[in-house]
Amino acid sequence: MPIHWNSWRRAFSRSIFSGSVAAALSAIALLILGRRETGSAVAPVNAVSHWYFGDKAARRDRPSLKYTLSGYLTHHAASVFWATIFERLFERRTWPTRKPPLSPAAAIALTAAVVDYTITPKRLTPGFEKRLPATSLVWVYGAFAIGLALGHSGRSLLR
Numbered sequence: 024m025p026i027h028w029n030s031w032r033r034a035f036s037r038s039i040f041s042g043s044v045a046a047a048l049s050a051i052a053l054l055i056l057g058r059r060e061t062g063s064a065v066a067p068v069n070a071v072s073h074w075y076f077g078d079k080a081a082r083r084d085r086p087s088l089k090y091t092l093s094g095y096l097t098h099h100a101a102s103v104f105w106a107t108i109f110e111r112l113f114e115r116r117t118w119p120t121r122k123p124p125l126s127p128a129a130a131i132a133l134t135a136a137v138v139d140y141t142i143t144p145k146r147l148t149p150g151f152e153k154r155l156p157a158t159s160l161v162w163v164y165g166a167f168a169i170g171l172a173l174g175h176s177g178r179s180l181l182r
Contacts (some may be wrong), residue, residue, distance in 0.1 A: 030128055034107050034108075035103075037106075038106035038110045039170055040174050040177070041110060041175045042104070042106030043099070044171070045102045045106055045169075045170030045174055046099040046102035046167075047165045048169055048173075049163050050095060050099075052166035053155075057154060060155050060159055062084070063084035065166060067100065067150070067151045069081070069086075069087070069091055069096045069099050070153045071098050071150040072089075072091075072094040072150070073143070075097075078104060081154065098149070105131055105134075105135045106171055106174070109175070110175070112127070124161065124172050125172045128169070132167045133164070139143075
């Protein structure tokens with residue numbers, strides 16, 4: 024099966040918006056859940072940078088450029104990655120602008136969660152799991168799915 028690079032480029036171009044919306048909504052969920060579960064809103068965001076800084080990042084409760092910014096940028100890049108797959112797989116589908124594509128977005132979010140926590144080496148997992156219980160992760164990935172769907176639909180509305 025040949026790779027259609029132009030299709031992937033178009034998908035990536037679309038994913039900048041949908042992935043950014045998904046990253047923002049899931050980051051908001053991380054902040055809210057972090058505050059509730061750990062007393063620190065930024066703790067789960069800091070934990071994302073564990074892939075580079077080790078477990079010290081996962082233990083950090085205060086905001087910092089080193090952990091918080093690198094954690095968010097990593098989270099944002101991963102969100103755009105998954106949004107690119109979402110946009111590519113579903114590019115041929117057209118949805119009514121009033122109804123965001125929640126089912127396909129949920130399928131991608133579920134796939135991301137399964138890959139993140141079964142296939143991915145521990146050192147490269149998202150890191151949220153180091154500070155949040157599994158029930159909170161469901162909310163984070165749910166917010167990610169809603170962000171993908173809204174970002175996809177919102178991009179269409181902005182044209």
